[in-house]
Amino acid sequence: MSTVADKLAKKSTRKTGGKQVRLRLVYVDFWSAVKLSFLGAVALAVVTMVSFFLVYLVLQATNVMATAEDFIASLTDNAFILTEVVGLPQVMAFAAVVAILNLIVFTVLGAVIAGIYNLAVKVTGGLLVGFMSN
Structure with a gap:
């Protein structure tokens, strides 16, 4: 037989679920989106500049540039010097040009x-997002 105490014990061992909230994202602020995409593009521009610099240093350190210059010099009879065209400033x-173009395009x-x-929210009604507390 089941007593009231047994029923209460069964209830207390059950885990209670957290509170769940469901919200609809029905509007994205235009200027906030522009600011956020600009900040993301600035981060991408910094990554672009650093990666170009590191790739150039790796190519210089592994003598790939010297080998390519020797190969091109043998083809063109020393009429074209690669290090004048593909130096660190160039x-x-x-x-920098690629980073600025990416900055504009991503913004x-x-x-x-x-x-x-x-x-699209006017047609679909928005994105349903659910949150649950622990």
Whole structure:
């Protein structure tokens, strides 16, 4: 037979679930999205500059540049000198141009995605996000 005490003991051993909250993301602030995508693009620009510099140093340290220069010199009878065209200042200038273009493109892309999401929310009703407390 089951007593009241047994029923209470069974209830107390059960784990209680955390509180669950379900929210809809129905609007993304345009300027916040632009600022966030700009900050992400700045981080990517720094990574681009550092990676170009490191790749150049690795190619110099492993003598790949010297080997390529010897090969090109043998093909062109020393008419083309690779180190004049692919020096550290030229590589870093190219990296800066790539980083600036990426900065512009990613910032605009973040703005466009925020605008497209805000338009799509009018049709779909938004993104349902669930949170649960522990």
